Each structure stands twice: as structure tokens, then as C-alpha cells.
Amino acid sequence: MDVQGADRGVRLPVLLSGVLAVFTAQQALSPVLAPLAREVGLAEIAIGLVVTGAAVIFTATALWWGRAVDRFGHRPVMLAGSALAVLGLVGFAGVTQAALAGALSPGGTLALMLLTRSVIFGAGVGAVPVAAVALIAAATKDERTRTKGIGQVGAMQGLAIALGPALGGALGFAGLLGPVWAAPAVAAVALLVVAVAIPGGPPAARTRPAGRRTALRPWDRRLWPVLASGFGLYLALSMVLVLLGFLVQDRLGLTAAQTVTASGIVSFGAGVVLILVQGVVVPRLGWPAARLLRVGAPIGLLALLTLLGAGQLWMIAGSMALLALGIGLAVPGYATAPTLLVGPEEQGGVAGLVQTVTGSTFVIGPLAGTALYGVNPVFPVLASVIACALATAFVWLHPALRPVPQVT
Numbered sequence: 001m002d003v004q005g006a007d008r009g010v011r012l013p014v015l016l017s018g019v020l021a022v023f024t025a026q027q028a029l030s031p032v033l034a035p036l037a038r039e040v041g042l043a044e045i046a047i048g049l050v051v052t053g054a055a056v057i058f059t060a061t062a063l064w065w066g067r068a069v070d071r072f073g074h075r076p077v078m079l080a081g082s083a084l085a086v087l088g089l090v091g092f093a094g095v096t097q098a099a100l101a102g103a104l105s106p107g108g109t110l111a112l113m114l115l116t117r118s119v120i121f122g123a124g125v126g127a128v129p130v131a132a133v134a135l136i137a138a139a140t141k142d143e144r145t146r147t148k149g150i151g152q153v154g155a156m157q158g159l160a161i162a163l164g165p166a167l168g169g170a171l172g173f174a175g176l177l178g179p180v181w182a183a184p185a186v187a188a189v190a191l192l193v194v195a196v197a198i199p200g201g202p203p204a205a206r207t208r209p210a211g212r213r214t215a216l217r218p219w220d221r222r223l224w225p226v227l228a229s230g231f232g233l234y235l236a237l238s239m240v241l242v243l244l245g246f247l248v249q250d251r252l253g254l255t256a257a258q259t260v261t262a263s264g265i266v267s268f269g270a271g272v273v274l275i276l277v278q279g280v281v282v283p284r285l286g287w288p289a290a291r292l293l294r295v296g297a298p299i300g301l302l303a304l305l306t307l308l309g310a311g312q313l314w315m316i317a318g319s320m321a322l323l324a325l326g327i328g329l330a331v332p333g334y335a336t337a338p339t340l341l342v343g344p345e346e347q348g349g350v351a352g353l354v355q356t357v358t359g360s361t362f363v364i365g366p367l368a369g370t371a372l373y374g375v376n377p378v379f380p381v382l383a384s385v386i387a388c389a390l391a392t393a394f395v396w397l398h399p400a401l402r403p404v405p406q407v408t
Contacts, residue, residue, distance in 0.1 A: 015136075019132050024160040026125060052366070055362050062352045063349075065127040067348060070348035075199065081126065088117060088120030089184035092116040096177065134351040223341060223342070229391045230354070236384040239368060240369070244266060246377070248266065281328070292336075295329055296326045296328070296333065299329065299330075300323055303319050304388050308378070338354060368383065
């Protein structure tokens with residue numbers, strides 16, 4: 001499939017490979033972060049701050065990147081984002097090596113990790129999916145093709161969640177520094193793909209009709225119903241994901257080692273379902289964005305209701321797989337629907353808005369979920385059910401979401 005428009009002749013697989021590379025680089029660090037923290041004298045919460053800080057920066061900069069796409073074009077934004085991602089990961093690797101050599105204090109190590117991994121890398125990584133989604137949205141004219149392309153961007157992010165940790169684990173033979181230095185090398189692939197294979201084109205804002213604004217806000221009357229439904233779905237997902245290990249250990253009475261294995265099985269199964277749904281099922285179905293939302297949200301709700309009473313591993317695994325099915329259907333609809341409600345000159349802004357909403361839930365959800373779990377282990381799952389139920393009701397009942405949106 002070719003995407004052609006402001007940036008002409010871009011092959012979708014080339015674009016997707018750039019997305020896959022930068023997110024695989026991010027996930028390759030996952031297996032090494034916990035042991036690394038202990039080796040350099042950091043408390044577990046310090047790594048939590050680094051990861052959460054990156055999510056905050058991702059969320060804070062996504063809207064700005066979207067506006068930059070409309071103003072400067074897709075290629076410059078993807079180049080800038082990829083370059084920042086590489087720079088941040090190289091800096092993180094240098095800090096790690098210095099800390100392991102005893103050249104940095106724990107406080108200095110944490111400060112530099114926050115600068116490199118959270119601020120620089122967090123800002124850069126957000127530009128890539130924003131620019132990719134905006135390019136697909138601006139370059140496709142029919143809803144089916146647009147939904148397919150945007151869904152595959154999500155599938156690449158899901159695939160990275162599986163590939164990244166596997167790559168990091170495989171490089172563990174080289175010690176802690178193996179995955180740490182491999183991450184910027186993988187991110188450099190994304191930078192190379194953009195530099196060589198993504199052609200430039202005039203920014204869409206140059207053709208903006210007189211009087212049309214591009215500074216979109218979440219409360220924009222055209223967009224807020226879709227954004228609100230996506231917020232509810234992602235909030236439910238983020239609360240459940242952060243608690244999965246706790247749920248598995250506490251409900252099954254497992255040791256720490258057994259919990260790692262059991263949680264890995266559950267996560268792997270759900271990841272496979274998510275990748276297959278977004279990468280294979282959604283493109284083959286060819287459903288409109290609104291239908292994907294209206295089918296996926298109730299499936300997600302059913303999964304969370306099942307998880308409430310799941311007391312065996314197969315039940316937990318089945319609930320998470322069903323949740324992956326529902327989310328895998330709904331998310332391409334959520335990501336596509338807003339792009340159908342605005343003109344070509346606003347596609348960058350709307351892509352940034354979608355990423356901002358998504359990122360905010362992964363800041364709020366883990367904090368709320370863990371706080372509620374400390375009060376009662378049932379409360380965060382129940383809160384996820386409520387969030388998903390509200391999103392489902394919104395998708396089905398709100399007048400703005402009943403008609404199938406048409407490309408402007």
C-alpha cells in the first residue's frame with residue numbers, strides 16, 4: 001500500500017518500520033531497568049520516576065508535535081523526533097556506563113537518567129507516531145484504507161512490546177550494558193529510515209483555508225466525544241496492566257519467581273492477540289471507525305467483568321486475551337474517527353491530540369490503580385469496569401458517534 005499526499009510515494013511498510021524501530025528501542029530496556037537500578041544504588045521508585053517521567057513528557061509534547069506537523073511537514077518532525085530518541089538513548093547508555101564504573105553518585109545518576117531517558121527520549125519518541133498517523137490520515141481518502149493504515153501503526157507499537165524485551169533479554173549475555181547500548185542502535189534504524197526513505201513535502205498548513213484554525217483542543221466540539229470514549233478505554237487498560245503482576249501473585253498465591261513466569265504467559269498471550277487483531281483482523285474486516293468502536297468497547301467491558309472474578313491462571317489469561325481483542329478492535333476506530341472529522345490542514349493537530357489523550361491515561365491509570373489496590377485489591381479492577389462501561393455507553397448513545405464519519 002502506498003500513502004500519497006503531502007509527502008508523496010511513501011510505502012506504508014517503510015513508514016511502519018520506522019515506528020517499529022523506535023518503539024522496539026524503548027522496550028528493549030525493559031528487562032534491564034530493575035537490575036540496573038539495584039546495581040547503581042537506586043531504589044525501585046527511582047526507575048518508576050524515570051518511566052513515568054517519560055510518559056509525562058510524551059503526553060506534554062504530543063500536541064506540540066502535531067501542530068509542528070501541520071506547520072513544517074511530516075518528514076522534519078519524524079527526523080527531529082527520531083534524532084532526539086537516539087540522542088536520549090545514547091545519553092542514557094553513557095550515564096549507565098559511568099554509574100556502573102562508580103563515576104556517578106546515585107543522586108547524579110538519577111538526575112541524568114531523568115534528563116536523558118525521560119525528557120530527551122520521551123520528547124522524541126512521541127513525534128514518530130504523531131507524524132506517522134498524520135501522514136496516513138492526510139494521504140488517504142477513503143475510510144477503510146485510513147483505518148487499515150492507522151491500525152497497523154498501533155500493531156507496530158504492540159509488536160515492539162513483544163520484540164523489545166525479547167531483544168533486551170537475548171542481549172543479556174553481554175551484561176547490563178548490552179541492551180543499554182543496543183537500544184540507541186535500534187533507534188538509529190528509525191532515523192535512517194526517515195532520512196533515506198521518507199520524502200519531504202509542503203506542510204498542509206500552507207493550504208489552510210482562510211479563517212481555519214489549527215490549534216485544536218480536547219474540548220473541540222467536533223472531537224471531544226471520540227476523545228472522551230478513547231480516554232475511558234485507555235484508562236481502564238492502563239489500570240489493569242500495571243496491576244497484572246499483583247493480581248496473578250495474590251489471587252494464585254505464587255512466589256515471586258512463579259509470578260514472573262505466570263505474568264509472562266498472560267502478557268504474551270494478550271500481546272499476540274493484540275498484534276493479530278490490529279495487524280490482520282482489522283485490515284481484513286474493513287469496518288468503519290465507528291463500528292470498530294461500538295464492537296470493541298463492549299468486548300473490553302465483558303473482559304473486565306470476567307477479570308473481576310478470575311481466580312485461576314487460565315481465567316486471568318482468557319480475560320486478558322479477550323480484553324486485547326476488544327481494545328485491538330476499538331483502538332483503530334478511536335485513532336481514525338477524529339481524523340475523519342477535520343480537514344487535511346489539521347491532521348497533525350488531531351494526531352497529537354489523540355496521542356495526548358492516550359498518554360495522559362498512562363500517567364493517571366498506574367498511579368490511580370496502585371493507590372486503589374492498596375485500599376482493596378478489587379477496587380482498581382472495578383474502577384476499570386466503570387471507566388470502560390462509561391466509554392461503551394458513550395460510544396453507543398452519544399449522538400455525535402452514531403453516524404459513520406465521512407472524510408472531509
